[in-house]
Amino acid sequence: IMVLTKKMIEIRNILQRVGQTGALTLPSIVVIGSQSSGKSSVLEAIVGHEFLPKGANMVTRRPIELTLVNTPEGTQEYGEFADLGLGKLTDFSSIQRTLTDLNLAVPEEDCVSDDPIRLSIYSPTVPDLSLIDLPGYIQIAGENQPEELKGKIAALCDKYIQAPNVILAISAADVDLANSTALRASRRVDPRGERTIGVITKMDLVEPARALAILNDKNYPLRLGYVGVVCKVPQHGGLAVFSRNTNITSAITKNENSYFGAHPEFAADGERITIGTPNLKKKLMTVLEQTMAQSLQGTSDAIHQELEEATYEFKVQYNDRMLTAETYLAESLDAFKHSFKEFTESFGRPQVRELLKHELDQKVLDLLAQRYWNRPINDSNRPRPDDRALAELPTSEADSAFWHRKLDASTSSLTKLGIGRMSTNVLATALTQHMERLVEGSTFKEHPFARSAIQEATNTILNERFYSTADQVENCIKPYKFEIDVEDREWDSSRHNVQNLLKEELRQCEDSLKSLKNTVGSKKLGQAMTFVEKARAEALPIRDMHERREATGISQALLERGREAVFLKDRAELIKMRLGAVKSKQCNNKENKYYCPEIFLDVVADKLTATAVLFLNVELLSEFYYNFPRELDNRLGRHLTHDQIEAFAREDPKIRKHIDLQQRKQLLELALQKMDSVMALENSKISSGASE
Ligand code: GDP
Numbered sequence: 001i002m003v004l005t006k007k008m009i010e011i012r013n014i015l016q017r018v019g020q021t022g023a024l025t026l027p028s029i030v031v032i033g034s035q036s037s038g039k040s041s042v043l044e045a046i047v048g049h050e051f052l053p054k055g056a057n058m059v060t061r062r063p064i065e066l067t068l069v070n071t072p073e074g075t076q077e078y079g080e081f082a083d084l085g086l087g088k089l090t091d092f093s094s095i096q097r098t099l100t101d102l103n104l105a106v107p108e109e110d111c112v113s114d115d116p117i118r119l120s121i122y123s124p125t126v127p128d129l130s131l132i133d134l135p136g137y138i139q140i141a142g143e144n145q146p147e148e149l150k151g152k153i154a155a156l157c158d159k160y161i162q163a164p165n166v167i168l169a170i171s172a173a174d175v176d177l178a179n180s181t182a183l184r185a186s187r188r189v190d191p192r193g194e195r196t197i198g199v200i201t202k203m204d205l206v207e208p209a210r211a212l213a214i215l216n217d218k219n220y221p222l223r224l225g226y227v228g229v230v231c232k233v234p235q236h237g238g239l240a241v242f243s244r245n246t247n248i249t250s251a252i253t254k255n256e257n258s259y260f261g262a263h264p265e266f267a268a269d270g271e272r273i274t275i276g277t278p279n280l281k282k283k284l285m286t287v288l289e290q291t292m293a294q295s296l297q298g299t300s301d302a303i304h305q306e307l308e309e310a311t312y313e314f315k316v317q318y319n320d321r322m323l324t325a326e327t328y329l330a331e332s333l334d335a336f337k338h339s340f341k342e343f344t345e346s347f348g349r350p351q352v353r354e355l356l357k358h359e360l361d362q363k364v365l366d367l368l369a370q371r372y373w374n375r376p377i378n379d380s381n382r383p384r385p386d387d388r389a390l391a392e393l394p395t396s397e398a399d400s401a402f403w404h405r406k407l408d409a410s411t412s413s414l415t416k417l418g419i420g421r422m423s424t425n426v427l428a429t430a431l432t433q434h435m436e437r438l439v440e441g442s443t444f445k446e447h448p449f450a451r452s453a454i455q456e457a458t459n460t461i462l463n464e465r466f467y468s469t470a471d472q473v474e475n476c477i478k479p480y481k482f483e484i485d486v487e488d489r490e491w492d493s494s495r496h497n498v499q500n501l502l503k504e505e506l507r508q509c510e511d512s513l514k515s516l517k518n519t520v521g522s523k524k525l526g527q528a529m530t531f532v533e534k535a536r537a538e539a540l541p542i543r544d545m546h547e548r549r550e551a552t553g554i555s556q557a558l559l560e561r562g563r564e565a566v567f568l569k570d571r572a573e574l575i576k577m578r579l580g581a582v583k584s585k586q587c588n589n590k591e592n593k594y595y596c597p598e599i600f601l602d603v604v605a606d607k608l609t610a611t612a613v614l615f616l617n618v619e620l621l622s623e624f625y626y627n628f629p630r631e632l633d634n635r636l637g638r639h640l641t642h643d644q645i646e647a648f649a650r651e652d653p654k655i656r657k658h659i660d661l662q663q664r665k666q667l668l669e670l671a672l673q674k675m676d677s678v679m680a681l682e683n684s685k686i687s688s689g690a691s692e
Pocket residue numbers: 033034035036037038039040041042136201202203204205229230231232
């Protein structure tokens with residue numbers, strides 16, 4: 001039994017996965033012949049199906065690397081294109097169509113391409129063989145075939161018919177052997193005829209005597225001999241009898257047998273000649289098996305060398321550290337969860353409180369600026385009727401009802417701000433940003449797939465909880481919309497807090513003014529400010545102001561800067577004044593809240609913050625901390641297929657290189673191991689053969 005070719009084909013498939021290099025090429029049978037010599041018919045008789053492209057316009061333009069794999073009796077026949085990912089094709093007409101498309105994809109002006117099509121056919125009736133079909137030689141260039149095509153085809157064939165490949169030279173019986181392009185090409189690379197098998201087709205088209213003469217030819221002696229065949233599929237029932245999916249092997253054999261059987265000349269000479277496709281198949285198997293055996297040592301040496309190089313590189317570059325896509329993902333995931341855990345420990349209630357309070361402080365400052373601290377400089381240069389600067393407040397006891405209303409309204413805007421939404425949003429945004437930061441600091445940084453998985457996990461949990469959290473918070477702060485009780489302790493703490501807040505606000509005002517001075521120039525800015533202040537004092541109508549501006553030579557842009565500066569200066573003065581007020585005796589007591597709106601609003605903000613944080617923590621933060629690792633496992637853990645994990649790991653070029661080299665090494669080891677067992681088997685055959 002012949003197992004060598006089967007095993008070697010297996011080994012070749014392994015080697016192909018590491019990116020086959022020249023030295024690792026295993027011998028194949030290369031089929032050459034001129035157009036219409038019957039080359040396709042021979043290949044199809046071997047395969048048992050019509051599957052090759054047909055047509056007048058030079059349909060074979062690329063080499064077809066055809067691997068035949070013998071499967072056990074009774075299994076379904078199918079083909080597979082190694083590079084197309086079409087899966088198993090059980091319909092031979094679709095194999096034929098695919099081959100036609102792949103060939104026609106070669107542009108007309110290029111004529112032929114040396115990029116091979118890889119096709120494997122699995123069937124119980126095929127022998128294990130590795131065949132290469134090449135474009136047929138052409139005698140004369142056709143109408144729309146350029147003259148150089150002839151040369152191009154010859155060059156392509158020459159590339160493939162080199163040793164150690166076996167040449168299957170197809171010639172038709174009805175053409176003089178001396179004119180066989182295939183034999184002439186073979187002779188150039190195999191002058192002693194050692195690795196060429198001659199196939200004579202169309203034996204039925206010449207007289208049996210002449211056919212026999214060709215098979216016994218002495219002018220072109222071939223060590224492996226000639227085989228005569230009749231590879232015509234009987235057509236009498238019309239094509240309908242044989243669909244592409246009916247195996248035609250036995251029909252051809254029957255037809256052949258009946259032709260050879262009808263002519264006793266063949267039987268008489270039967271000892272010396274080889275005829276019939278079944279014999280051709282056997283010969284091909286034996287010859288390929290022998291060639292494979294001869295190339296065993298060379299291939300084994302080549303794999304050894306490749307493996308040594310890969311092993312050395314693996315040691316030098318990766319210190320022999322094994323890395324699989326799976327372990328890489330698991331390690332990355334663990335590391336990420338670890339950093340997530342650290343984050344949860346550093347970001348809890350106090351941090352959320354601080355975040356939220358800061359946000360509310362800004363809202364309070366906005367409110368104060370809007371409702372209290374205004375000395376407006378609008379276009380009319382006139383104060384609006386209800387604008388009263390807080391600066392007047394301590395002296396306006398007479399109409400304190402005005403200030404009462406103002407504080408109540410301000411408090412109410414604060415409590416009705418939509419604290420639920422706002423605070424939930426502040427926390428969700430903070431969490432999202434923190435997660436992004438965690439990703440940036442992790443190995444996932446280089447992995448778009450993992451990045452989006454983490455982002456989605458985060459968003460899913462936050463979105464799921466967002467509205468219910470916002471509602472809960474809103475419900476719980478509801479009492480503050482009606483009444484706010486202030487304790488002395490709270491008042492004192494807010495009084496202290498507000499001083500810091502105002503100081504910070506003052507610093508920012510002064511900084512802005514300073515940088516404005518720096519860009520515009522102190523003197524120029526001073527000029528513009530004087531202009532603005534004077535116009536305001538005079539309540540100068542807008543048109544007059546612009547006339548005056550032009551007369552003074554102040555540009556519109558400078559005027560804008562002047563206004564900005566006056567605004568900042570006013571704001572700074574106001575804040576200083578308010579700071580004084582907050583520090584004053586009057587603001588020492590919570591009973592005087594109408595005179596100290598800053599302190600009162602801060603108390604409110606504090607209460608809102610405390611309540612909101614309580615619920616945010618339960619409803620959102622703890623939930624997020626509990627669910628995130630689970631959500632992450634769902635997306636990046638067990639559920640991924642091997643291919644997905646592999647694709648993930650390969651996103652990082654460094655990891656990809658590592659995995660590739662390692663895989664290459666493993667595959668070479670596997671190939672070598674198989675080689676060793678094949679060689680051991682061969683050696684035992686030889687020694688048992690010798691002892692017989
Ligand atoms: P290719 O161009 O070399 O692939 O040749 P084909 O296999 O397409 O064959 C060319 C023509 O010869 C077709 O019409 C075949 O039917 C016919 N043909 C092939 N082999 C035989 C044979 O053994 N006997 C006869 N009578 N015709 C054959």
